[in-house]
Amino acid sequence: MKTMSVMEAIREAMSIRMREDPNVLLFGEDVGKFGGCFGVSAGMFDEFGPERVRDTPISEGAIIGAATGSAATGLRPIAEIMMDDFITVAMDQLVNNAAFMHYMFGGKIELPMVVRTVNGAGVNAAAQHSKSMEAWLTHVPGLKVVYPSTPQDCLGLLLASIDDNNPVVFFEHKIAYGEKGEVSSFDPIPLGKGDIKKEGSDVTIIAYGYQVFRALKAAEQLEKEGISAEVLDPRTLYPLDKDLIAESVGKTHNVVITSEEFKRGSYAGEISAFVAEEMFDSLDAPCRRVCALNTPVPFSAVLENAFIPQTEDIVNAVKAQRE
């Protein structure tokens, strides 16, 4: 048992695999001596050297393209895109190429690659450095999308992502980097398996990424008001652990989904549609979504706080659902 932050857990997972497998390498903007924009790879340059912890020019398309080409030819690259906002620049390489290659080529080429990228609002970074783009990627056949919350989940799921033979997009929330937790296992956690972060009987709050921490606080408050909330963290967005959701909803009969995405076209909407299509008869009330607003992420703290789906918004949604 060891206490680690989310950031340390991510660094540990990369380091474990890089020590074991010389074909695993990390590249991206400023990941080398500088240690990455948030410090995630700090110290790795000293341990693994410039070939394996490799700085790239500011060329997101070429970063993803280089990951694709090197994964197709024997390496297991981890490519870091500094902010998920910048993934738009590399979208062609990720969508038209990495995601589709295995299918287009009839299974001839496998791409064991991970794209790590940083999500989320809360640091006054405004519209181009704060958003949550997971729905852009869960939409695409051929990609697996992982968005864990706790240090233990970050470590285990990143190990599994590196081990996977498909392109995996691995989201990290910039606010969550400092969250600490107990890490007891250094084994991979299979992709596609969710986890109940808190058991409850009245409502299932489905949350992932940093929203898990907000949902847990919401559940605490709700408990005081006599509402028993279960917090379900799918951890992997695709493939989604539908069985765990069905099990939980079968017990609670109410679902609130929270994510930090723009509400319109969100992955939260996809989960909501799945629950409505396949579990309608189990529901006591319609699903509710607690997402960010449909605005660009604003700069000023007052505006940004109004934009972010907060703990109280989750509490309010659960209560409103029961009225």
Added chain:
Amino acid sequence: MDVTKEQMRHMYRTMVRIRKFESNAQNDFANGKIPGFLHLYLGEEAIATGVCENLNKDDFITSTHRGHGHIIAKGGDMKYMMAELYGKSTGYCKGKGGSMHIADRDLGILGANGIVGAGQDIAVGAGLSCKYRKTQQVCACFFGDGSTNQGTFHEALNMASIWKLPVIFVCENNHFGISMSQSRHQAIKDIADRAAAYGIPGVAVDGNDAMAVYEAANEAIARARKGQGPTLIECKTWRWRGHFEGDPAIYKDPKEQEEWVAREPVKRFREFLEENGVMTADEMDKVDAEVDQEIKDAVQFAEESPLPKPEDVGKDVYTDFDEEVRVR
């Protein structure tokens, strides 16, 4: 230069294979046997041939939407290619890719690619892999003049140059980006000049001269294998057909077309081989007849092959599970 007569004979066979494969595809498309979009390599055969003759089986290539010639030159099997064009389950991609997405990892073919310029970044990744694993492999990256205006071109040449990657950037300047002539889509004449921006060698050669292409590629590949980094080779050529089959190419100047067709690569290579005593006309005719038979066999294989099963639509999205399919 160390090219052997055997290699030159092999190059002739490769060029004829490409020419006849493409001519057959043109007819089969016109007759409704090949569906979808078809981009033919007719007139550009010398480039894939001259470059790939220098490559080993375990070297890599990235290709384009106009990729049949590259696949054949890298050793692709025309039976599986034809079956793929026909959309059959025995095709290279099991009928999931078609003309624009043929790949064969065992031959180092990292895929034809329907996105203009996308292969350039992928080639950088392959080059990184070769250098990182300390093999002597290289990656030849084929692309057209139109793609040199994409951001990928700049990103890829820059990244390959700073890391001195063993990538050979082969620009097939066929003078058109779809309908837009080179003189309209860029202000330069020699794309090879752009190499200067990345501090790498850039050479322009007659892309309809198989030996000129071979020599330029030979030198670039030798540099790459020695760890001296990438080279940009511009091969000047001409696309005989429209951008795709069905494009009437009204934007072409008929006089220019006539001049380029007169400089056609297969005929020129025949003359070269005969003049230099490498092959006689009879020997080359024999190759032509053998390739005719290969094409017939490939077509027969494609025609007799089964179509994919509808339930296979959900396979190969991922390596480890199938996607749900519609139940009817």
